[in-house]
Amino acid sequence: MNDLEERLRAALDARAGTYGTAPDAYARTVSRARRTRRRRLALIPVAAAVAAVTAVTVLLNAGGGSGAGIATGAVEEPGPYRRSIAENPPVGEPVTVRDPAENRPVIMWFSGGAAPGGHRFCDLVQQATGGTSSGCSKVPPAGHERENAWRLDPFHSRWPRRPVELGYGAARTSVTRVEAVTGDGARIPGTVHRPGGAPLAVWTVSFPADAGVTRFEFLDGDGRVVQRIRQDAPMPPPELAKPPVGPAADLPGGLTARLYTDPERTVVWWRGGEAVGMNLVEPGHLLTDLGGKETPVDLRLHDGLWYGVARAGTARIALVFRDGTSADAVAVADPWDSGVALFSGTYRRPDPYLEGFQLVGYDAAGAEIWHDTVRAVTPVRPEPAPGASGTSEASGAPEASRPAGSPQPTPSRR
Amino acid sequence: MIDISDIPGVSSGTPPSFAELFAAHHPSMVRLAGLLGADDPEDIAQEAFARLHARRARLRDDGAAVAYVRSIVCNLTRNRLRHLRLARLRRPEPPPDAHSGEHHALVAERHRELLAAVDRLPRRQREAVVLRYWLDLSEREIADAMGVSPGSVKTHTSRGLAALGRALGEES
Incomplete structure (x- = not known):
């Protein structure tokens, strides 16, 4: 080994020693892996067919977890959303709803085209502490092309459990209504959004975590159930x-x-x-x-x-x-x-x-x-500001317009 | 690098759990991402392990698991750097430094010139140099991590070394 090689090893060792690791790295990684796994699980139909789902998630602005509210409380605008759409340009208008558990926005949009890679469903999620994460999943997922709706949110298996859940995803344009259904048959209405220029609809539904929701049902204009998606219990940590x-x-x-x-x-x-x-x-x-x-x-x-x-x-x-x-x-x-x-x-x-x-x-x-x-957190928002967006068909109170701290929807029976 | 057999409580016949693999290799993956120029090495390492978590059952053994994570770190860092370059082209303001002032203060003064030269290497050469001289990987392992042939590893490494030698010669 010559002098340059020796110096190179020493220099790289010296620099390597300056990179610390996060105290909650394992918890964050497990949470991230769980989110990816959850995305897969959420897309498994009731028939339990196994399908591979491509989900690429990029942490844009770490803010949650240990010490996050102290170290990274503020979110710089217009950073996260612009960075996300630079890699995944929107097809159609974005949809913004409030995540009731965090009291922060969730921005959803479609990207890609009909060929060759297909459309992707993208979302940008912000935590209460200001951190954001963004990801895209192919939609329809491989093996699920014949289905009419897909759950694509990252919240399902989050632990500790959030007091109010938000489920969301994409649906065929034939879907006009979505409901979360509890084990005893009570129904919690959600919203079907139709963003202008988008290839598919976006559905959202929020519900109390202790409501006992066991599935989501998607109905067409004639009131027929055209898709069911099972709501699984969170994985134990x-x-x-x-x-x-x-x-x-x-x-x-x-x-x-x-x-x-x-x-x-x-x-x-x-x-x-x-x-x-x-x-x-x-x-x-x-x-x-x-x-x-x-x-x-x-x-x-x-x-x-x-x-x-x-x-x-x-x-x-x-x-x-x-x-x-x-x-x-x-x-x-x-x-x-x-x-x-x-x-x-x-x-x-x-x-x-x-x-x-x-x-x-x-x-x-x-x-x-x-x-x-x-520092004070600034909620993320889509930029440029949406102009004439599509319409929303609310089966109940729309998540997007519900102010912070307002009551959550309660189950009703049909 | 820490070998799996070095982990307490893990015998050669007992496949380590994900937590054990993480404990043994997460710090080195953070450092690898940092040495390759990632602006957020921790994020890169966490994402790489999250992907391992999702695919572990399909990997043939734990050596493959570590190699898999290493290749993901290389890929993610590469993509991140590409994204940052694009972002810089589109934004008039100067990009943030890849490393903090504190970071530089921690690195000994005598390494500064050499590390600056490493930072200026073309991406492939930098990867090959770091994987060879920091991780001591074989040509085959470097090729797997970089997704190139072993022959091109030799080329990238020798060109990288030559460039470093020239840079130091010019600066001295």
Whole structure:
């Protein structure tokens, strides 16, 4: 080996050592894989025929998961959508609906042509914390050309389960109505959108996760069911494959924290028998962001709850809103010697991420020991602004026009 | 690189789980993506493992699984760089640096010239050089990862080395 080769190895080694890994990389990857698998599963018809589905997903602006609300809260416009359509130019108008669980937009459009690769259904999804992901799937999927509707959303198997689900996908133009059907026969109406210039229709339906929805039914203009798609139960996460370790920690807000150690040390937060969130507390990746930089707190904030893990020695945390009002949470040392403080509290704001906020940590003497600022999130929107778009045939309240915090549709019986 | 047999609790006769494969190889895949010039190496590595998760049952063995992930990292990085180049052509403002200032500060001063020259290599040459001199892969393995013939691996590697030598000579 000559001198140049030796120098090259040393230089590459030196640079390689500067790339850190994300503390929640495994959880994010499993979630991403689950989303891809879910896309496949969602496309398996009731007859259970197996088909391969091409789904290419690109994380455009990581924002969810551990520490995301702190590190990457803001979304730069017009970034995500423009980047997506640069690779997958729209055919017809995009459709934008509100994801009720995140209170953020979901943008859907078709791309490609009838030949040779066929049409693709593309979506851009934003998380409450501001992160976005985008992907496209061939539609109709291979092996499913004779069907009339396909489910293509990424939410089905997301864990922890979202309190309100949003199902969506593409349908033949002959489909005029979509309904989510519960196990006891109750029906929740959805919306069939007809974007101008698009080759297919887009369907959306939102429903409470605990409604017991078992399938979606698609009807034509004569009221005939032309397609059924099964709604499967979410896959259990790998974190829960083995029992928790050590004692449980009961905290305010009705939350209980349990430690799971396989595949990695993870705090799972439970409320009313349901897992609501998790924090990775793996040694070596404790309270570090994507770049390996230390962060003082790993926050989860949703549905009136804020909780998570903070730097050891934290005794109290204040959640300070933009108008100066605040909520407090007591922090306690974790009972598993993971080197973090656990905290939880409640808040009464419609959507703190939209306005931005600050977290301030105090020690037992009341002195500030850290603070972290979460920038305001800007919801994504399609650009250029849609002009004359197509029509929507709502079987019930349209998701697109439902304001944040408004009641979700309730099942009705026919 | 970490070999699967190095993972605690995994014997040679026990196929490692996805979690074990991830634990053993995720850091090196992040670094590979970074060395190939990815602007978000973590994202590239996660996507590569997510694809492995979806296809694992079809792969013949775990060595194939690692090779598969490596090739996906190369492909995704290539596509990402191509996308960034297009984006830069369409946008008047300068693109963000591929690496942060902190990153550069962490790399020893004596490597700076050489790494800058690596960054300027044509894509194929850079891939071949990184796979050969950082991962110590064989020509066959490099060919599999790059999706080219072993003969062209030799060509890309030698041309890359020559270009680096010229660059250093000119700068010194």
